[in-house]
Amino acid sequence: MSARSAYLLVAHGSRDPRSQAALHQLGHQVKQALQSRGDQSPWVKTATLEFGSVPLKQQICHWGQQLTHIDQLVILPLFLLPGTHVRVDIPDVVTTxxxxxxxxxxxxxxxHLGSHPNLCQILRATMADTDVDRWILLSHGSxxxxxNQPVETLAQQLDAAPAYWSVSPSLRQTVTQMAAQPGLKVGVKPYFLFTGSIIDTISQEVDQLKCDFKHINLTFSSPLEPSAPLVHLIQELITA
Structure with missing residues (x-):
């Protein structure tokens, strides 16, 4: 008899209600995907490391004590980079x-989500219809x-220049280098999961860069957001 599993998707967390809504939407879509493959009543929850109404440790304890009919709790870190949250914080919570x-x-x-090799295909598909000469893949950075090595590798696969919001090279530094080619059409792809306050701030920075570098054309793309291809990747990671 196969193990009966429950699934917990853990994101960073945000005070922005748009990010919270997107996380809940993603969890709902994953649950629907599991149902469509024959799991009649899959247990799927979402939680966050930060900004949650209840600390992650307490949430897992509460749910874990209720899962009397479950053999295995599968936790998927919804993180794009293997930084401190993935390598230290979540394992520490589980140990506790x-x-x-x-x-x-x-x-x-x-x-973690960013480890899936097909994430590159999803990004490429979202970038395909934008008329640009060069892309900048903008990650939060770790x-x-x-x-940050996965971002470097991913940017190379996408023929894009890597840039980071919290470490160097920054978006401004990368745009400054590209601005040496007048008329260049540059697309900025935020390597983030959801729309939120950081995306708003990045958008404002792109607007400022447009003013500072009028001789090139800057286009700001959207983050990944919940989608059928993303749900499929998550389903593969949690049921493998």
Whole structure:
């Protein structure tokens, strides 16, 4: 008999209600996808590391004690980079809560969302219809050693220049380098999951860059957002 699993999607968290709504929408879509493949009543929840009404540790303890009919709790970090949250914070939470949960309940943390190799295809599809000469792949960035290497690799696959919001090279530094070619059409692709306050701030920065570099054409794209292809990737990660 196969193990009965419950699924918890853990995001960073935001005070912005748009990000919160997008996370809930994504969880609902994942649940629907599991139902469509034959799971009649899948247990799918979403939670956040930060800005949640209840700390993540308490949420997992509460749910874990209720999952008497479940053998395994699968946790998927909805993070694009393997930074501190993925490598330290979530594992620490799991280590802490294990002592409060039934020994019969296995907890497994799967590879973070950004580790899926087909994420590149989703990004490429969202960029295909935009008329630009060069792309900038803008990630939040991580100070964790090696945390930004996946962005470098992904940018190379997309023939884009990597840039970061919190570390160097910044968006402005990267645009400044490209501005040496007058008339260049540059697209900025935010490598973020959801629309929110950071995306608003980046959009304002792009508007300022348009004013500062009038001799090039800047286009600001959208973050990933919930979509059928993204749901499919998540389904593959949690059911593998």
């Amino acid at each position: 809560v294990r002592q409060f949960l039934p020994q019969s309940l296995e907890i497994e943390v799967r590879s 100070r964790y050693p090696g945390g």
